Amino acid sequence: MRVWFNRTFSSVSAAIGLIRQADTAGRFHIIYSNANPHVAAARVAHAFFVEPTGLDADAYLDWCLAFCLEQRVDIFIPGKGATALAGQHARFAAIGTRILSTAPQEQLTLIHDKARFYATTDLPGAPVARFLPFETPAQFEAGYAALRPHHATLCIKPSNSVFGLGFAILDEQRSSAALLLAGAEYRIGLADFRRGLEELGACRTMLLMEYLDGEEYSVDCVGDDGRLVCAITRRKPAKAGQGQLIDMRQDILDATAQLARTHRLNGVFNVQFREGDGALRLLEINPRMSGGIGMACVAGPNLPWIALSGFADGYQHVTVPPVRNGIRVAELATATVLA
Structure with a gap:
């Protein structure tokens, strides 16, 4: 085949x-x-x-x-x-x-547009962070006035993006130059951002959101037209170099299963969650394999194989091994010759 x-x-x-x-x-x-x-x-x-x-x-x-x-x-x-x-x-x-x-065309279109996706998502076990979309300085200021009294830190990100490109935490104390010199990643000075937005006059659709500062979870999954066949949850550490922990939290699995049903997710996909104020929140669905797919599969189930063989022959013929919960995994780089 x-x-x-x-x-x-x-x-x-x-x-x-x-x-x-x-x-x-x-x-x-x-x-x-x-x-x-x-x-x-x-x-x-x-x-x-x-x-x-x-x-x-x-x-x-x-x-x-x-x-x-x-x-x-x-x-x-x-x-x-x-x-x-x-x-x-x-x-x-x-x-x-x-x-x-990974999903029907209309669902993929929705998933890639985070502003619409967030606005239409009903996930009681892991609601999305509070957000407001903006494209102009006036819309940004209105959103900032509405959200800032309720949240100590706000952040921005594009409505349509991958790899976290365009994400930044709004820093109210330091300039962008001070942040750069301090080596602070994913941060931008609020005053500098406001000035830049005024110079542009308008921008692509962006989201102003409450910043979630808790644990982050990446869930690598296989779906069968809305049925969650298998999921492996990785908890990402706050500091680099510590690997990732396989943490099969039932609330995360339940929320992921609901998303799979709602969007008829299929094949290999990924869901991202993060905690804020002690509560679990949905970040996004990635309708594709994640960069950490190899680490997830170390825990037992070979997700790309399960997805391919299940699609080819029917999932009733596929055996899904148990997940080795609690193990710590990492990905090691290996040098090779390309040509």
């Missing part, structure tokens, strides 16, 4: 390795493509192809369709263009390719 991962995040290298490790019968032939011929996953897959560059969304979709036909792809697990491809299952099915989408 021929399986294609197109261009996606670097965690795909670990995922392909985990699948090949579990596939002792050699049933799956893994294909990977990327515009960069030197990516690590090119060395892990059975076959690698260089993707074209400069294509618009429609042209890229057409290229994917032609690639699946040419390479006789049975299962396509998209990264790039995943939201658009989630609405094209019928076109690919007509040539014999099944697409493993």
Whole structure:
């Protein structure tokens, strides 16, 4: 069975390795493509192809369709263009390719827009932090006046972003230059931010939020069209170099299962939580494999393998091993030659 991962995040290298490790019968032939011929996953897959560059969304979709036909792809697990491809299952099915989408197209669109996602999320066990969207200086000031009396620290982040890009804690005491010289990460001076926003006049949709300063949890999951098949919770330490703790909190598992049902989550996905004022809060759903997928799988269940084999054969044929709760895990970098 021929399986294609197109261009996606670097965690795909670990995922392909985990699948090949579990596939002792050699049933799956893994294909990977990327515009960069030197990516690590090119060395892990059975076959690698260089993707074209400069294509618009429609042209890229057409290229994917032609690639699946040419390479006789049975299962396509998209990264790039995943939201658009989630609405094209019928076109690919007509040539014999099944697409493993993380959710229906309308749900993926919602999940990627945090302002709408937060506004529509009803999760009593882990509600989202208080927030207000803004695009102009006046909207920011109105939001600041509404939230600041109730929260000691506020932060900002884009409504649409990955890897925490654009996130910053608003520092009311120090300038951005002082923060930079002090080596303070993810912080910006409030006065400097206000001045910059006034200079811009308007910006992309941003969220002004209460800052959550408690423990952070990353949950790597496998779903079957809304049913949570397996979840592994990692608690991230406040300080680097201490590894991460597998912490299977039932309230986190319950909240994750509810999100899976609500959004019909499928395949491998990730959910982020954080505590604030002693209460669990939802940060986001990542409709993709997380960067820590390898660490999660050290705890027992091989999530990429479970997702692929379950999608291929039906989850009734898949055995999910127990999670080794309480162990501490880490990821070690290994140098290698690319060419």
